[in-house]
Each structure stands twice: as C-alpha cells, then as structure tokens.
Amino acid sequence: MIEYKVLFLDIDGTLLTPDDTIEESTKAAISQVQANGLEVFLATGRPLHEIDELAKELNIRSFIGYNGAYATYQGEDIFQEPMDPMLVEHFMKIASEHHHEVVLYTNNKNVFTNKDAPVMKEFIKMFHLQKNESYSPSFNNEVLGMTLVNMKKDDVRLYEKETSIHLSQVNVDGMRHCYDVIRDKINKGYGIQMVLKRLGIPRECSIAFGDGMNDKEMLQIAGESFAMGNGHPDIFQYAKHKTTEVTDSGIYNGLKMLGLVD
Known part of the structure; x- marks a missing residue:
C-alpha cells in the first residue's frame, strides 16, 4: 500500500x-x-504575498505560487524562476497594441497596466489583491507570473506565437476573459517536481487536486490526481480521477477514495 506524503491543492x-x-x-x-x-501545499496561480489569511485558516505553511514559478516549504525558499524580461517586454507591447490589460506579479507586488480600469477593479476585488502598483518597465526583471485581462478567445493566438509559452483561461465565473501566461518549462508540474526532489518524496506518494488548465501539468506529474467536477472541460483527460464539485465536498470525497479521511 502506498504511503502518501504530500498533498497539493489548487485554490480557485x-x-x-x-x-x-x-x-x-x-x-x-x-x-x-x-x-x-501529510505535508499540504497550496499550488496556485495566485501571488504568494496575497494568500496569508487563507493559509492561516488552514494551517498551511508550504506553497507553490505564480503557476509554478516560486515555491516555499515551511517558510524556506525552494526555488524562484522569474520570466525572461524580453518576453515580458514583448507581451506588454502586444497587450498595448490590442487594448488588453496586464497584471504582472513580483514576489511582493501586483503590477497593473491600469489599476483604475473597470475590468482591473473587478479583478482586484475578485482575488482580494492588496499590494498593487502601477506598471513601469523597471519591473520587467522581477516578473514571476502574468495574467492577460480583457481578452477574446481569438486573441490567444497573438501571444502563443511564442513557442515557449501557452495561455490558460482563468476558470472562475466572470473572469473567463482573463488568461494566465504559463511557461512550458515552468509550471505547477515543474513546481511539484522541484518540491518532491527537495523533500526526497517519490512521485507516487504525492496527490494533487485542480480544476483549471493551469493545473494540467500538476495533475500529470502527481502520483494520484483529481480533477474537480466543476473543472474546465478539457482538464479531465489529464487527471487519474474525477471527484465531485468544489461545492459538493470534492477534496473530501477524493481523499476518502484514497482511504485518507473518515
């Protein structure tokens, strides 16, 4: 019987x-x-400087943030992988030309192209973002993650001409015009691999739960993986199991399937 050691949970x-x-x-x-x-990690696209209250509520002290670009274990940094500043500059140019807004995340700030735009005010409210600044090119070297806002589905191709990235639609009601920029080599799956290596835990002893396409690599890497019943239609093929919805005890039911909860 497998002895599970670590659990990775997406947030939204x-x-x-x-x-x-x-x-x-x-x-x-x-x-x-x-x-x-079991060590429990929150594995999220969110910036780590904005999830303190949630972490305290659940007594969780280990994290993978920014869609796999930064991980900490009980207060200790495991790795940090900023984006290529040239890629950031290129995407900012495309966004400006096509009237998209951008949120860039550093390890201590959320940087907005226009934090007073109605779509950005909505975004800030939805994700309870507090540490907000206005964009300037001086941030380009510190960017750990990006979200493109005010996008149409056809706009995705403008950015995916870059072979090293793909875009992941935010799987939250009212926010589907937002897309996370995911690097092919730096993502939640990479984050899990780095954490398992650092902690000396075999892959088969890990469990992951997710619902969005930014969870794809994480669900592929984990020994046991669960797609939430409310997941993006394309995510189920990447998980070993499908559990119930987030509003119907999805995490509990998945862990019960593995015999880990009563």
Whole structure:
C-alpha cells in the first residue's frame, strides 16, 4: 500500500467555492491528513504575498505560487524562476497594441497596466489583491507570473506565437476573459517536481487536486490526481480521477477514495 506524503491543492475552484468560502468538509479533510503526517501545499496561480489569511485558516505553511514559478516549504525558499524580461517586454507591447490589460506579479507586488480600469477593479476585488502598483518597465526583471485581462478567445493566438509559452483561461465565473501566461518549462508540474526532489518524496506518494488548465501539468506529474467536477472541460483527460464539485465536498470525497479521511 502506498504511503502518501504530500498533498497539493489548487485554490480557485478547487479549495475556494464560487462564493469565496471553504466548505467545512474541506477544512476537516485537510486537518485530518495533516494530523496523519501529510505535508499540504497550496499550488496556485495566485501571488504568494496575497494568500496569508487563507493559509492561516488552514494551517498551511508550504506553497507553490505564480503557476509554478516560486515555491516555499515551511517558510524556506525552494526555488524562484522569474520570466525572461524580453518576453515580458514583448507581451506588454502586444497587450498595448490590442487594448488588453496586464497584471504582472513580483514576489511582493501586483503590477497593473491600469489599476483604475473597470475590468482591473473587478479583478482586484475578485482575488482580494492588496499590494498593487502601477506598471513601469523597471519591473520587467522581477516578473514571476502574468495574467492577460480583457481578452477574446481569438486573441490567444497573438501571444502563443511564442513557442515557449501557452495561455490558460482563468476558470472562475466572470473572469473567463482573463488568461494566465504559463511557461512550458515552468509550471505547477515543474513546481511539484522541484518540491518532491527537495523533500526526497517519490512521485507516487504525492496527490494533487485542480480544476483549471493551469493545473494540467500538476495533475500529470502527481502520483494520484483529481480533477474537480466543476473543472474546465478539457482538464479531465489529464487527471487519474474525477471527484465531485468544489461545492459538493470534492477534496473530501477524493481523499476518502484514497482511504485518507473518515
């Protein structure tokens, strides 16, 4: 029988319900696996400087943030992989030409092309972003992640001409005009590989839950992987299992399937 050692949880649509709460069954399941010795990581596209309250609520101290560009284990940095500043500059030029807004994330700030634009105010409110600054090129060397805002589906091709990246639609109601920029080599799957290497944990002893296309690589890498019932239609093919929706004890039911919770 496999002895599971580590659990990776996406936040939006996996841990957090659409009304921005965490189900009691989810909290109980996390608490039980922690008591049984599993290390729990939040693995998110969000910047790590904006998830302190959520982490405290769940007693979680280990993270993969910025879609796999930065990981910490109980307060200690494991790795940090900023984006190529030339790529950032190129994408800022495309965004400007096509009237897209951009959010860039450094390890301590959210940087906005226009934080007063209505779509950006909505974005800030939805994800409870506090540490916000206005963009200047001086940030280009510090960017760990990017989200493109006010996009149409056909606009994706403008950016995917770059062979080293792909875009992932944000799987949150009201935010589907937003796309995360995911690097082919630096993503949540890469983050998991680096964490497992650092902690000396075999891949088969890891578990991951996700719902969006930015979780694809994470679900492929983990020993046991669960796509949430509310997941993006294309995500299910990358997970070993499908669990129930985030509003229907999805994390609890997946962990119960593995015999890890009562």
